[in-house]
Amino acid sequence: xxxxxAVKAARPxxxxxxxxxxxxxxxxxxxxxxxxxRLKYRIDGREKLLCLGQWPDVLLIDARDQAEEARGxxxxxxxxxxxxxxxxxxxxxxxxxxxxxxxxxxxxxxRHAADVIDSLARDVFPELGPSPIGAIGAPAVLQVLRxxxxxxxxxxxxxxxxRISAVFSFAIAQGLAEKNPAVDVGEALRPPAPSxxxxxxxxxxxxxxxxxxxxxxxxxxxxxxxxxxxxxxxVRMGALIGMTWDEVKDLxxxxxxxxxxxxxxxxxxxxxxxxxxxxxxxxxxxxxxVLKAVKKNGYxxxxxxFPIRPAAIGALYARAGYAGRxxxxxxxxxxxxxxxxxxxxxxxxxDMALAHTPKGESESEYAYNRAKLxxxxxxxxxxxxxxxxx
Numbered sequence: 001x002x003x004x005x006a007v008k009a010a011r012p013x014x015x016x017x018x019x020x021x022x023x024x025x026x027x028x029x030x031x032x033x034x035x036x037x038r039l040k041y042r043i044d045g046r047e048k049l050l051c052l053g054q055w056p057d058v059l060l061i062d063a064r065d066q067a068e069e070a071r072g073x074x075x076x077x078x079x080x081x082x083x084x085x086x087x088x089x090x091x092x093x094x095x096x097x098x099x100x101x102x103x104x105x106x107x108x109x110x111r112h113a114a115d116v117i118d119s120l121a122r123d124v125f126p127e128l129g130p131s132p133i134g135a136i137g138a139p140a141v142l143q144v145l146r147x148x149x150x151x152x153x154x155x156x157x158x159x160x161x162x163r164i165s166a167v168f169s170f171a172i173a174q175g176l177a178e179k180n181p182a183v184d185v186g187e188a189l190r191p192p193a194p195s196x197x198x199x200x201x202x203x204x205x206x207x208x209x210x211x212x213x214x215x216x217x218x219x220x221x222x223x224x225x226x227x228x229x230x231x232x233x234x235v236r237m238g239a240l241i242g243m244t245w246d247e248v249k250d251l252x253x254x255x256x257x258x259x260x261x262x263x264x265x266x267x268x269x270x271x272x273x274x275x276x277x278x279x280x281x282x283x284x285x286x287x288x289x290v291l292k293a294v295k296k297n298g299y300x301x302x303x304x305x306f307p308i309r310p311a312a313i314g315a316l317y318a319r320a321g322y323a324g325r326x327x328x329x330x331x332x333x334x335x336x337x338x339x340x341x342x343x344x345x346x347x348x349x350x351d352m353a354l355a356h357t358p359k360g361e362s363e364s365e366y367a368y369n370r371a372k373l374x375x376x377x378x379x380x381x382x383x384x385x386x387x388x389x390x
């Protein structure tokens with residue numbers, strides 16, 4: 001198969017030549033340097049050639065999509081090189097799905113965009129991909145989703161139905177289909193399993209006991225320090241593991257804080273790119289003490305504050321005897337539950353400390369109020385550190 005680098009590196013020779021990709025698709029390079037995509041196929045017993053466009057106007061991924069669409073037409077007995085109405089209008093499910101994905105992925109994170117197309121390619125395209133999108137009915141969609149359910153992936157099947165439905169809505173808007181069969185199969189799917197909360201301690205005495213047990217559990221000191229810092233700041237693991245020293249401000253001053261870049265926060269892609277959405281964590285005296293202990297242990301020579309594996313803290317809790325009772329992410333629930341019980345009037349500040357938008361408040365109001373509640377959040381984290389006794 002060809003790669004983008006190979007296509008880009010193709011140079012003219014004294015005679016025209018072909019660079020083959022797969023299943024009849026190839027790049028045709030002329031002595032004058034013109035590079036065009038062509039597809040060789042057979043229909044009615046005759047070999048034919050279809051030109052798909054010139055590079056770089058048509059990239060490798062686009063040529064593959066067009067070739068797959070043409071193969072779908074051939075499978076239906078329609079010559080893709082002909083001028084028939086069918087050849088112009090029939091679109092396969094896969095070609096429409098990839099076009100839909102290409103349009104949407106600009107507003108998605110790379111991880112989510114990859115998850116969407118990978119799930120379609122794995123579970124949907126093998127069955128529905130070659131079919132004309134306007135000819136697919138509810139039974140065919142249901143069969144695909146039933147196959148996913150049979151392997152025990154109930155929630156995956158429900159997410160796939162939503163994605164298939166979005167593709168059909170996209171097709172309908174373009175006049176490529178008249179109905180959305182994925183809408184009709186929702187009631188035929190198995191209900192989702194009851195959601196399970198991650199285990200978390202919700203009593204301050206139990207929280208203190210866990211931290212004490214961790215000190216007795218052994219293992220690398222940096223893991224115990226990371227666990228304690230996670231408890232004191234109630235951030236997500238992704239924020240902690242990626243923490244760097246240049247994110248820490250005024251460590252020896254009167255108002256120490258940690259500025260977590262928006263790119264590492266749980267936000268929509270558009271908000272991740274804006275530094276205005278960075279999460280500010282006021283550091284309590286206890287949290288500052290942890291960071292100074294990290295420095296004392298010689299870890300300040302690295303850019304990463306906590307150079308540990310993501311699973312290290314969970315393993316520490318298991319050694320401490322808390323497997324199944326508390327997980328690293330559980331500190332967010334611990335902080336929220338205990339602080340809301342004791343400081344109910346500070347609900348807005350508690351939500352902001354967790355990087356949550358307070359209920360009933362718009363995102364614009366949230367952005368406006370972040371600085372306003374910084375002092376309240378600092379006081380809450382200071383009190384929280386004292387309560388934990390760290």
